[in-house]
Amino acid sequence: MGLHDPTPVVTGTTPHRRRWAALGVLVIAILLLAIDGTVLYLAVPALTQDLSPNATQILWIGDVYSLALAGLLVTAGNLADRVGRKKTLLVGAVGFGLASVLAAYAPNAGTLIVARLLLGVAAATIMPSTLSIIRNLFTDARERTRAIAVWSAAFAGGAALGPLVGGFLLEHYWWGSVFLINVPVMIVLLALGAILLPESSDPSPGRFDLLSAALSMAAVVPFVYAVKDLAKSGPDAVTAVSLVAAVVAGYLFARRQRRLATPLLDISLFRRPAFSGAVLANFVAVFALTGLLFFFSQYLQLAREYGPLRAGLAELPATIAAIGAIAVVGLVVARLGAGRAIGIGLVLTALGLVAVAGAEGAEHYLWLGLALVPIGLGVGIAQTLTVDVVVSAVPPRRAGAASAVSETAYELGVALGIAVLGSLVTFLYRANLTLPRGLPAGDRTMIEDSLASALTVTPPDSALAHHAREAFTAAMQTTSLVAAAITVAAAVVAWRTIPSHRA
Numbered sequence: 001m002g003l004h005d006p007t008p009v010v011t012g013t014t015p016h017r018r019r020w021a022a023l024g025v026l027v028i029a030i031l032l033l034a035i036d037g038t039v040l041y042l043a044v045p046a047l048t049q050d051l052s053p054n055a056t057q058i059l060w061i062g063d064v065y066s067l068a069l070a071g072l073l074v075t076a077g078n079l080a081d082r083v084g085r086k087k088t089l090l091v092g093a094v095g096f097g098l099a100s101v102l103a104a105y106a107p108n109a110g111t112l113i114v115a116r117l118l119l120g121v122a123a124a125t126i127m128p129s130t131l132s133i134i135r136n137l138f139t140d141a142r143e144r145t146r147a148i149a150v151w152s153a154a155f156a157g158g159a160a161l162g163p164l165v166g167g168f169l170l171e172h173y174w175w176g177s178v179f180l181i182n183v184p185v186m187i188v189l190l191a192l193g194a195i196l197l198p199e200s201s202d203p204s205p206g207r208f209d210l211l212s213a214a215l216s217m218a219a220v221v222p223f224v225y226a227v228k229d230l231a232k233s234g235p236d237a238v239t240a241v242s243l244v245a246a247v248v249a250g251y252l253f254a255r256r257q258r259r260l261a262t263p264l265l266d267i268s269l270f271r272r273p274a275f276s277g278a279v280l281a282n283f284v285a286v287f288a289l290t291g292l293l294f295f296f297s298q299y300l301q302l303a304r305e306y307g308p309l310r311a312g313l314a315e316l317p318a319t320i321a322a323i324g325a326i327a328v329v330g331l332v333v334a335r336l337g338a339g340r341a342i343g344i345g346l347v348l349t350a351l352g353l354v355a356v357a358g359a360e361g362a363e364h365y366l367w368l369g370l371a372l373v374p375i376g377l378g379v380g381i382a383q384t385l386t387v388d389v390v391v392s393a394v395p396p397r398r399a400g401a402a403s404a405v406s407e408t409a410y411e412l413g414v415a416l417g418i419a420v421l422g423s424l425v426t427f428l429y430r431a432n433l434t435l436p437r438g439l440p441a442g443d444r445t446m447i448e449d450s451l452a453s454a455l456t457v458t459p460p461d462s463a464l465a466h467h468a469r470e471a472f473t474a475a476m477q478t479t480s481l482v483a484a485a486i487t488v489a490a491a492v493v494a495w496r497t498i499p500s501h502r503a
Contacts, residue, residue: 019137022196023147025189026130027154029089032096032185033123034158037065039166039178046175053109060113063228068120069127070411071221075213077128077404078264082208085129085136086199090190092125097186104176115179131403135391136200142330144392149326149384156322156380163297164312212256212264218249220408227419234423265405274339275393277497281342282386283409283416284490288349288483289379291417292356293318295425299360299476302451303469305460317369318376325380333385337500342385346491348378353484357477382494389498421479426450428475433468 040062048058080088099122103115134151138144169177226242257263270276293315300311332341352375359367390406430448439447447454447464451472458465 018196019143020147022137022198023134023150025192025196026133027150028185028189028192029093029126030130030151031154031158031161032182032189033126034155035162035165036119036123036182037159037162039162040065043166043170043175043178046170047112050175051106051109051112053112057109057113061109061116063225064113065116065120065123066228066411066415067221067224068117069123070224070408070415071217072121072124073128073404073408073411074216074220074265075404076124077132077407078208078213080125080129080132081201084199084201085133086193086197088125089129089133089197090193092122092129093186093189093193095122096126097183100179100182100186104180106176127407128403131387131391131406133197133200135403137198141392142334145333145384145388146326146330148388148391149329149380152380152384152387153323153326156376156383157319161319164309167309167312207262209256209260209262209264212253212260215249215253215256216264219246219253220412222246222249224412224415227415230419230423269393269405272393273497274389274499277339277494278342278386278389278393279405279409281346281382281490281494281498282390282406283413284487285346285349285379285382285386286410286413287417287420288353288487289318289375289417290414291421292353292375292480292483295422295476295479296356298452299472302455303473303476304365314365314369315372318372318379321373321376322380325377325384328377329381329384332381338385338389339495339498339500341500342382342389342498343491343495345378345381345385346487346494348374349382350378350484350487350491352376352378353480353487357480357484360473360477360480386494421483424482425472425475425479428478429472432471432474435464 044058044062047053047061053061076088076092096119099115099118103112103119106112106115130151131148134144134147138147165181166178169181222242223246226239226246229236229242230239253265254267257265257267270279296315297311300306300314306314329341332344336344352371352373355371355374356368359371362368387406391403429451433448435444435447443457446457447468451468454468455465458468
């Protein structure tokens with residue numbers, strides 16, 4: 001079947017009001033998943049004290065969720081196309097709720113790692129289902145763009161709310177509460193979803209290829225693991241082996257997809273400049289935003305000495321601006337067309353990154369807050385429209401597979417943003433340090449490792465602590481400029497490759 005296959009896939013016609021009510025259900029799902037992706041970080045000290053995990057187990061508690069999620073997105077998106085998106089989402093919601101209970105009451109680190117793995121598996125079934133249901137619910141292009149803008153804002157808002165929700169819960173309850181909070185939300189999702197969500201699926205899905213599913217996981221999981229290992233330990237044998245395994249599996253996966261009558265992922269889509277340009281732009285927007293905000297949080301807490309809650313509130317201008325993109329994205333795409341609008345969004349992001357680089361040295365927070373606004377607005381516009389271009393590039397019957405491509409780009413953008421920009425921050429921080437000769441070797445090692453460890457061995461008000469903060473701030477400023485340059489390059493690609501037909 002061709003790209004513009006008219007085959008109906010939605011069971012019945014969904015009235016206007018019911019469509020937007022159904023979108024509200026999908027927003028609940030994606031908001032919870034986004035919060036869950038970041039809520040754990042603040043809970044690590046408390047659960048470490050309770051469960052006594054070793055260093056390796058702590059890493060797996062943090063990493064296994066994203067590894068399972070990224071590795072299974074393509075497979076889960078295809079399964080949703082086959083067995084039904086509503087059914088897949090609701091089954092995933094049940095699994096997510098049960099895994100949350102297991103995580104909350106985990107008696108040891110091993111059980112918590114298994115629970116986090118199951119949470120990642122369940123999240124992989126929910127995420128592509130939300131976008132593919134939107135693709136089938138909103139057949140009008142302008143309505144669909146607005147709906148995806150709401151979806152994107154929920155994603156951005158959830159990621160920012162994670163630390164705030166986690167901080168509040170940990171101040172009042174035990175560490176398991178950051179998982180247990182998922183359960184009542186999932187019950188509401190199941191009750192409303194069963195009533196409001198329409199069912200849809202691919203009427204002629206073809207044979208499901210298990211080998212392709214295995215190869216897709218073998219390509220994505222080692223790659224994400226290599227990126228995370230590189231960020232934590234630097235280049236080593238584990239990183240090299242993981243990258244080689246990912247490249248080999250990726251090559252075999254792509255070759256197999258070209259030969260199958262019904263591929264798991266239609267590789268030919270990447271020959272379309274609009275599709276590949278949109279995936280790249282989505283990846284870079286997330287890469288720049290996540291990489292910046294992850295280390296921006298450290299900057300606020302370590303260099304500016306904000307508490308966790310105040311630091312989370314200080315990042316809200318970016319989130320509010322991303323939500324504000326809902327109001328302007330329809331007007332922008334109508335005036336400029338998708339390609340130019342995405343390009344403008346990325347340029348706005350780059351300007352914000354440059355402004356952040358200048359404002360990080362400013363005494364007052366006001367300039368930092370203002371600098372975050374164009375970043376949030378630009379990413380909100382770019383992400384909304386790139387997701388729209390990707391899911392609109394395929395017929396509705398293949399919406400799950402296309403959604404999985406977009407979300408895999410998002411997950412890789414998160415992992416690489418933190419790893420690449422994080423490695424750059426660490427390198428520049430060390431390069432900016434000038435330590436006195438008589439410093440004990442142990443203290444020198446701690447100070448050179450990171451600003452966080454430096455502040456554990458130096459008095460907070462000492463000249464050495466002040467110098468370490470200045471070195472970190474300078475590293476953040478340079479990294480922000482590098483991220484801005486990468487974002488401008490992506491803006492050029494989007495402008496040139498994605499069509500800009502005006503609505």
